[in-house]
Amino acid sequence: MIDGLLELARRRLEQGGGADALERRVERTSVAFEWGRLKAAGVTEEAGVNLRVLHRGRVGVAGTTNVGAENVGAGDAGAQHAALLLDRALASAELGEELALAFPSRAKLPRVTTHVQRTADASLARLIEIGQFLLERLTREGCQVNVAIERDVSDTRVANTAGAEGAYRSTGVAVSADVWRIAGDDVLAIGDAIESTDLPSEDALEGVVRSITSRLDHALRIVAPPEGALPVVFTPAGLSAVLLPVTQGLSGKAVLQGISPLATRVGQRVFDECFSLTDDPLAPGRTASRPLDDECVPSRGTGLVERGVVQRFIYDLETAARATTASTGHGKRGIFGKPVPGYTNLILGESGDGRRETWRELGGGLLKGINDGLLVDDLIGVGQGNVIGGAFSHPVALAYRIERGEIAGRVKDAAVAGNVYELLKRIAGLGNDARWTGSRFTPSLLLEGVAVARR
Amino acid sequence: MLLERPIQLAPVPPQRAEGILDLDGDVRGVPLAEKKRLIEAYNGAMLAVSDRIVDTLMTYRDEVSEYWYVNSEGAVLHELRPEVTLSGTAVARRDGTIEKGLESIGLRRGWRSVQDKAAGFRAVAERAVLLLDAPTVTGGTYPVVLDPELAGVFIHEAFGHLSEADFVYENPQAREMMTLGRRFGKPVLNVGDNGAASGLRGTLPFDDEGTPTQDTALIREGILVGRLHSRETAAAMHERPTGNARAISFRHPPIVRMTNTYIGNGRGTFEDLIRDLKLGVYACGAFGGQTMLENFSFTAAYGYMIRDGQVAELVKDVVLAGNLFQTLDRIDHIAGDFRWNQMGGGCGKGGQFPLPVTEGAPHVRIEEALIGGDLPND
Numbered sequence: 023m024i025d026g027l028l029e030l031a032r033r034r035l036e037q038g039g040g041a042d043a044l045e046r047r048v049e050r051t052s053v054a055f056e057w058g059r060l061k062a063a064g065v066t067e068e069a070g071v072n073l074r075v076l077h078r079g080r081v082g083v084a085g086t087t088n089v090g091a092e093n094v095g096a097g098d099a100g101a102q103h104a105a106l107l108l109d110r111a112l113a114s115a116e117l118g119e120e121l122a123l124a125f126p127s128r129a130k131l132p133r134v135t136t137h138v139q140r141t142a143d144a145s146l147a148r149l150i151e152i153g154q155f156l157l158e159r160l161t162r163e164g165c166q167v168n169v170a171i172e173r174d175v176s177d178t179r180v181a182n183t184a185g186a187e188g189a190y191r192s193t194g195v196a197v198s199a200d201v202w203r204i205a206g207d208d209v210l211a212i213g214d215a216i217e218s219t220d221l222p223s224e225d226a227l228e229g230v231v232r233s234i235t236s237r238l239d240h241a242l243r244i245v246a247p248p249e250g251a252l253p254v255v256f257t258p259a260g261l262s263a264v265l266l267p268v269t270q271g272l273s274g275k276a277v278l279q280g281i282s283p284l285a286t287r288v289g290q291r292v293f294d295e296c297f298s299l300t301d302d303p304l305a306p307g308r309t310a311s312r313p314l315d316d317e318c319v320p321s322r323g324t325g326l327v328e329r330g331v332v333q334r335f336i337y338d339l340e341t342a343a344r345a346t347t348a349s350t351g352h353g354k355r356g357i358f359g360k361p362v363p364g365y366t367n368l369i370l371g372e373s374g375d376g377r378r379e380t381w382r383e384l385g386g387g388l389l390k391g392i393n394d395g396l397l398v399d400d401l402i403g404v405g406q407g408n409v410i411g412g413a414f415s416h417p418v419a420l421a422y423r424i425e426r427g428e429i430a431g432r433v434k435d436a437a438v439a440g441n442v443y444e445l446l447k448r449i450a451g452l453g454n455d456a457r458w459t460g461s462r463f464t465p466s467l468l469l470e471g472v473a474v475a476r477r
Numbered sequence: 478m479l480l481e482r483p484i485q486l487a488p489v490p491p492q493r494a495e496g497i498l499d500l501d502g503d504v505r506g507v508p509l510a511e512k513k514r515l516i517e518a519y520n521g522a523m524l525a526v527s528d529r530i531v532d533t534l535m536t537y538r539d540e541v542s543e544y545w546y547v548n549s550e551g552a553v554l555h556e557l558r559p560e561v562t563l564s565g566t567a568v569a570r571r572d573g574t575i576e577k578g579l580e581s582i583g584l585r586r587g588w589r590s591v592q593d594k595a596a597g598f599r600a601v602a603e604r605a606v607l608l609l610d611a612p613t614v615t616g617g618t619y620p621v622v623l624d625p626e627l628a629g630v631f632i633h634e635a636f637g638h639l640s641e642a643d644f645v646y647e648n649p650q651a652r653e654m655m656t657l658g659r660r661f662g663k664p665v666l667n668v669g670d671n672g673a674a675s676g677l678r679g680t681l682p683f684d685d686e687g688t689p690t691q692d693t694a695l696i697r698e699g700i701l702v703g704r705l706h707s708r709e710t711a712a713a714m715h716e717r718p719t720g721n722a723r724a725i726s727f728r729h730p731p732i733v734r735m736t737n738t739y740i741g742n743g744r745g746t747f748e749d750l751i752r753d754l755k756l757g758v759y760a761c762g763a764f765g766g767q768t769m770l771e772n773f774s775f776t777a778a779y780g781y782m783i784r785d786g787q788v789a790e791l792v793k794d795v796v797l798a799g800n801l802f803q804t805l806d807r808i809d810h811i812a813g814d815f816r817w818n819q820m821g822g823g824c825g826k827g828g829q830f831p832l833p834v835t836e837g838a839p840h841v842r843i844e845e846a847l848i849g850g851d852l853p854n855d
Contacts, residue, residue: 056647057647057648058647059647062730066728068728113509114509116510117509117510117513164650166647166648166650202648202650202651203650204648204650204651204653204654205650206654207654207771207800207802208771209651209654209770209771210770211769211770279531279532279568280531280532280570281531281532281568281570281575283573400769402767402768402769402772402773402774402798403765403766403767403774403775403776403796403798404767405765406764406765406766406767406774406775406776406796407764407765407776407794407796408575408576408577408764408794410575411573411574411575413794415616415794415796415849416774416798416849417772417773417774417798417799417849419769419770419772434772435800437798437847437849439849475616477618477798477799477847
């Protein structure tokens with residue numbers, strides 16, 4: 023355990039020094055069906071310890087996966103490993119940057135259920151059964167189906183020399199399915215994925231089937247793309263390009279670097295009134311939820327944007343110290359490297375109840391008033407280039423033309439472009455189809471005046 | 478019995494070999510402080526370019542891994558594999574405009590190979606500052622010349638992944654699309670993958686199934702002639718293993734991957750490619766690229782307009798988008814200035830990232846391609 027390691031650090035560090043450490047052990051069971059047949063099933067296990075020290079005003083970090091049967095800090099071999107890890111962290115601190123890092127003291131942790139016993143208990147056969155169910159329901163003439171299921175059971179423990187600590191076990195099941203259809207040189211792949219701390223219900227699996235088959239049915243007919251400044255519906259999956267500049271700009275790290283366009287906009291209305299963004303590490307049933315972050319800061323919800331007004335940025339301990347503010351509890355760390363600020367569960371719209379994963383009709387009711395426009399479900403190249411400035415330009419990977427309030431068919435060879443900060447000033451509609459896509463909960467958004475080009 | 482059809486492996490004679498790659502100044506003997514001084518110097522070179530450089534990020538990483546491969550057929554392989562990577566980002570800013578420059582070096586070598594590299598880092602910082610004043614390229618279709626770096630990224634992303642046999646071997650439709658003998662380009666186009674090329678990051682004597690690496694022709698004179706195999710995909714398709722089964726670590730299974738992927742050398746110079754272009758785009762460097770099936774999008778680091786056969790003004794936000802089959806077919810001229818592009822980072826597939834690979838190409842001309850940027854109705 024890391025307690026022995028921190029005890030050792032307490033003895034070695036001078037007055038004013040400190041340390042924190044994270045230990046994580048993950049057991050992952052994977053099942054993969056490729057091109058319609060069971061291809062791989064197996065279990066991997068990974069464990070490691072990450073240690074950070076504050077020594078003579080400088081920060082150093084070291085990590086190890088050499089935790090084996092002996093826990094770091096326990097037993098003779100463990101004590102040796104701990105001493106070696108501490109030596110490396112101290113050597114790193116000699117060269118580290120000066121930083122007035124303050125480790126949080128012990129605090130009461132909120133309650134959040136991160137662990138579902140039946141998920142941990144589910145046998146390999148049970149996971150294969152889930153895959154077979156999807157495979158059977160999705161198989162159709164002329165198409166190939168891939169299904170992947172990953173079940174994680176992980177134990178995290180984090181503690182520091184200021185007396186704060188926390189430990190939790192989490193479970194997660196991620197189920198994804200893709201249907202491929204290749205006709206000549208037209209390659210079409212439509213997928214969906216769901217993720218939860220609990221095993222998926224039959225209802226949730228049926229939702230995946232309906233989501234894929236409905237988008238596939240609409241995709242079989244190829245139509246010419248529209249052109250011009252048009253109303254465009256971005257589905258929950260298609261929203262990535264629109265949200266990425268905003269989430270990058272709301273990171274305290276970007277603010278410190280002087281590259282966030284939102285840096286000077288706290289308290290100002292930057293977005294449409296219906297645009298609210300919250301990060302919720304306590305969302306029930308979500309795999310990113312946890313009682314405290316990876317730096318011992320207790321979890322709580324962070325309002326980032328409320329009714330269009332920028333509220334605050336996310337910080338971990340280091341960026342908070344540099345910005346002379348408090349951590350918002352967004353420290354994320356791996357086994358190697360230092361913690362960085364990262365989101366947990368992002369929620370767009372009024373946070374409230376009724377968070378579902380079940381499939382609703384494509385477009386979430388936003389298509390009705392659109393005479394000619396586009397529905398974007400997936401774009402190519404999101405995250406490339408100069409994202410944080412807000413300008414984007416992407417060819418579509420999966421998009422549909424909307425004519426007279428209905429889906430007319432799939433478009434190929436089209437591209438969409440715009441500036442997120444311009445487009446989000448006026449949101450023409452939020453869909454009734456809010457759902458989780460990974461660790462993001464959003465409805466579809468209708469934006470007007472998005473540049474659509476053919477090629 | 479879980480598997481419906483048992484997996485067959487194509488035969489490979491078991492080898493016993495001891496490989497010590499050139500450590501070129503073993504990084505294990507170099508103190509941390511000295512490594513820090515090196516990147517401080519390179520970081521300082523970027524910062525010193527201009528007070529417009531508001532932020533920089535410089536990373537250094539090295540490793541020497543001891544590698545053993547054994548199998549029940551009798552293969553015993555032992556290797557010592559070095560790797561060193563350097564990457565620098567310079568961010569230039571004026572008011573609301575932010576531009577960046579990236580330089581990345583990745584070598585299967587050691588400490589000596591990363592000395593005296595300040596000029597490259599300085600150059601990308603200078604370019605980031607210049608881009609502040611550069612106009613956004615006007616979107617549209619142009620004749621486009623790719624520099625060797627972008628051409629290499631293009632061939633890896635847009636074509637290389639389709640030539641990995643695990644994409645086609647159990648998918649009859651994909652198999653049909655990638656039928657050997659199909660024409661993919663004009664006779665100037667030659668593409669291959671060479672895991673045995675000397676001294677590159679994707680180079681290894683054997684792959685991670687113990688198959689010797691080789692130079693595999695994928696497109697010869699415009700015709701699809703080969704694909705990349707593991708022992709499993711080779712057996713399934715009744716072809717020969719090519720030494721392309723690779724795993725990023727012992728935690729992952731070897732899967733079909735590229736090594737050093739290239740567009741073969743053509744003839745003539747860069748000037749020959751642009752001489753007869755009245756208006757075109759010279760797209761350089763790569764900030765990123767993504768292919769989705771037959772569609773791709775690549776973001777060049779920067780570009781220049783070509784006017785009346787000459788390189789003209791610097792332009793930014795050069796995004797090259799298109800359909801793979803059309804674009805390969807429109808490559809009409811390839812220069813004779815081939816070079817390998819030894820970048821850091823790596824390739825990702827099936828959750829295995831970053832796998833060390835190299836890409837190489839000469840300057841390549843595409844008769845007509847779509848350049849994003851300002852769309853016409855902006």
